[in-house]
Amino acid sequence: MKRIGGWVCVAAALLSWPWAVARAGETGKTLSVTGIGSVEADVVADVGRFVEANYRADTTVKPPVEIGEVSAQTIVEALSGARSERDALLLGIVAVPETVFPDTLTLAGEGMAFLNITGLMPDPEKKDDPAEVEKSGWLIRKEAMRAFGLMIELTACPNPQCVLWPHKGREQLEKKGANLCPPCLEHAHRALRAKGVPVQFGRNLDLPFSRQDEP
Numbered sequence: 611m612k613r614i615g616g617w618v619c620v621a622a623a624l625l626s627w628p629w630a631v632a633r634a635g636e637t638g639k640t641l642s643v644t645g646i647g648s649v650e651a652d653v654v655a656d657v658g659r660f661v662e663a664n665y666r667a668d669t670t671v672k673p674p675v676e677i678g679e680v681s682a683q684t685i686v687e688a689l690s691g692a693r694s695e696r697d698a699l700l701l702g703i704v705a706v707p708e709t710v711f712p713d714t715l716t717l718a719g720e721g722m723a724f725l726n727i728t729g730l731m732p733d734p735e736k737k738d739d740p741a742e743v744e745k746s747g748w749l750i751r752k753e754a755m756r757a758f759g760l761m762i763e764l765t766a767c768p769n770p771q772c773v774l775w776p777h778k779g780r781e782q783l784e785k786k787g788a789n790l791c792p793p794c795l796e797h798a799h800r801a802l803r804a805k806g807v808p809v810q811f812g813r814n815l816d817l818p819f820s821r822q823d824e825p
C-alpha cells in the first residue's frame with residue numbers, strides 16, 4: 611500500500627512536469643519582441659532567440675512595425691498599436707537618435723519597454739569589423755534581458771555575473787554576465803507564470819550562449 615502511494619506521487623509529479631506546461635504554451639501568453647522603424651530583422655530575431663533561451667519562457671518575434679515621423683510619441687503609439695492579447699510583455703527595439711530616447715531602456719506603460727540600440731552599435735568606422743559587431747550583439751542581448759527583468763519589476767541583483775546587476779557605463783555593461791542568476795531566474799519564473807507565460811524548467815538547460823562565448 612505504501613508502495614502504491616509512492617507511485618501516485620511519482621505520477622502526480624510527472625503530470626505537473628514541464629511537458630504539460632510546454633503544451634499549454636501553444637495557447638499561453640509570451641514574451642514578445644518587435645523591431646520599430648529601421649531596425650534590422652536579424653537583430654530582433656537574435657534578441658528573441660536569446661531571451662527565449664535564457665528566460666526559458668515562450669517568446670514571440672513579431673512582424674516589424676513601420677513608423678512615419680520619428681518621435682517618442684509616434685514610436686510609443688506604434689508599439690501600443692502592435693500589442694496583442696498574447697503579448698504579456700512587449701519589447702520594441704528602435705535605432706533612433708538619443709535625442710528621441712536618451713536612455714537605452716525606456717519603460718512605456720505596463721508591460722512595454724523600448725530598447726534604443728543606437729548607443730550599443732559599433733562606431734560607424736568599425737561597423738564592418740566582425741569583432742565589433744559581435745561585441746555589439748552581446749550588449750544588445752544583455753540590455754534586452756534587463757528590459758524584460760524591469761518589465762516584471764525584478765529588483766537589481768548584487769551578483770555582477772547576473773544581467774540584472776546594475777552596471778554603470780559601457781565598460782561595466784561589457785563585463786557583466788548576460789544571463790539571469792538562479793535566484794533571479796526563479797523570481798522571473800514566478801512573475802511570468804502569474805502573467806500567464808509558460809516557463810520551462812526542463813528545457814534548454816544547456817544554454818546556447820554562455821559567458822565563455824563572449825569576446
Ligand SMILES: [Zn+2]
Nearest residue numbers: 767772791794
Ligand atoms: Zn541575479
